Every structure is written in structure tokens, then in C-alpha cells.
Amino acid sequence: MRADRRDHGAPALAVSGLTKHFGERIAFEDVTFEIAYGEVFGFLGPNGAGKTTTVRTLGTLIAPSSGTAAVAGIPLAPDNGVKIRRRIAIMPESPGLYDRLSVAENLRCFANLYEVSAPGERIERALRSVRLTDRAHDLCGTLSKGLRQRVALARALLSEPQILFLDEPTSGLDPVARREVHELIATLGRGGVTIFLTTHRLEEAERLCDRVAILNTRLRTIGQPAQLRDRLFAKALTIRTRAALCDPDRVFSDLPAVERWSGDSDGSYLVSISDTEAAAPAITRALVAAGADVLSISESYHSLEDVYLELIDEDTEALRR
């Protein structure tokens, strides 16, 4: 499991009560979390949730209104901007490349700007890690959106950052280009780069991230995708039998692991349980003892999407109240 790779020393990011207002408008509020070095962390939320503003704040591009943070071990403070920026890189939502320069020329420009040492070597390495070596001399203006995104990723890698912020790295990409960018991010993650990835795409967070935070101005929840599912939803088993049980209440109600059950006359049942390990074998035995022909018993699966919609719905309801 990738999460096991996490270093349990000082965190890569430590954020506490961080808030950013623009005048009356709250971009994000009272956000608290920690990320370990080596983690791929997903920052998931709908449009306008405050994701980009969080990245810009942690990236020292704008100052927070209140709260504290340490980025790569350095306290977020006006005097520490340069020090922090040397340790991080941000890939913004739109790549901002010079269309009339080639891929290599673009990277050379930014290598000069970031004052990286041995720029030639770094550029080569960055191009290799996004698999663009053979496109080094193509003009950026002629590249597809997916390739431009890879150039932007190469640019972010030039400074060999300890923390890489990727802001919606696949927005506007077609499924093939998106998959390519996913694979690159996964490879970087396996290589040990700490990645802070914002996205409004659930499957992206679920696929790439060790842990996920759901933001909707405030942080709604944080954890591994599987933990979030467990925390928000009761466990349940779906059972199918060849024919309806004669007395299902007697079969299910006597079992301590069963909390509730409901069923259809065609022999399918949904049984809420406290613990699969205890409930599934006990239910199977009870069904067999009652003479049922069991066709299947399976755990109901909640996707991260269920978790997300549940939380965002709660917010919408709270607003209506």
C-alpha cells in the first residue's frame, strides 16, 4: 500500500486554521490538515470551493487572511517566500508557455528564471520524466493540449521540488491525454515526490491519491478513500437466494451482527451489518440452516462519488436551512 511509504517524521505540509478572504468573499476558511513527505494528496472539491486559492496561498503567491502553515518545514510568512518557493513547484491550471518557442527553449527560459544549476542536465531529465525527449524541438504553439500539459509538468519538475502542487492537471484533456497525465503523476508519486493535487474529478482522486480531503470552502473530511467510504456509510451485504425465504425475519433478526434488513419477494435482501468479518459467515450459516439456496452474498460498494455527493448535498441543505 502506498500510504505505508509515508515518512512519519516532520510533515511536508502542516496547515492550521488557514483562511483567505477577498473582501467580503470567503475563498476558504479554517482549513487544517497535514501531509507527509512522499504522499500523493488529493484536494477535491467543486468549482469555487477554494482549491486554487489554497494552492496560491501555500505557494506564497498570496498571503492568508489568518491561520498558520509550514511548507516543506518553513513557516508561511512574508519573509520566507523565497525560501519556500525554492522547495516547491506549482503547475497552474493553464500552462502559460511561450507558443513561439520550442519545448526545450521554453524550459531553458524557466530554468534561467528559477536559476537552476546545470540547466542542460535538468532539462533533459525533466523531458525524460514526462516522456517528451523526442518533442524537444517542436514549437509549443503546435502541441496538443495534453502535450502542453506535459511540458508544464516538465517545467514544474525543473527545480526538483520537494513538494509539487498540481492544480487541476487534467482539466480540459481528452480521456487518452488524461490517462497519460495520470500515469505520469502515478510514476512521480511512486518515485517519492510529495504531490498536492487539486481536482474536481472524483475518479482522479480515487485513482491517484493516498489520501483525499474534500473541500467546500471548509474542509469537509479527510482520509484514505476507503476510510471515507467506511466512515460515511453503514456497511451492508447484498444477498440473493433462488427463492424468497419463508420467514426472513427469523433468519436475520437473531444474528447479533445484523442491524437492519429489507427484502424483495424475488429473494434479494439488503442487510445492514456492523462488521463484515463477523456477519457474512453467520448469515451464510443461517441461510443454509433455513434451507435457502444462496446465489450470492456481496458487500455493497460505495464509491468516492457517493461520499462526495453526500457531503456536498449536506452543504447545500445547510444553506437552505
Ligand SMILES: Nc1ncnc2c1ncn2[C@@H]1O[C@H](COP(=O)(O)OP(=O)(O)O)[C@@H](O)[C@H]1O
Ligand atoms: N483574486 C480574487 N478576488 C476575489 N475573489 C476571488 C479571487 N480568487 C478567487 N476568488 C473567489 O474565491 C472562491 C474560490 O475560488 P478558487 O480558489 O478559484 O476555487 P476552485 O479552484 O476550487 O474552483 C471563488 O468564490 C472565487 O470567486
Ligand SMILES: [Mg+2]
Ligand atoms: Mg481552481
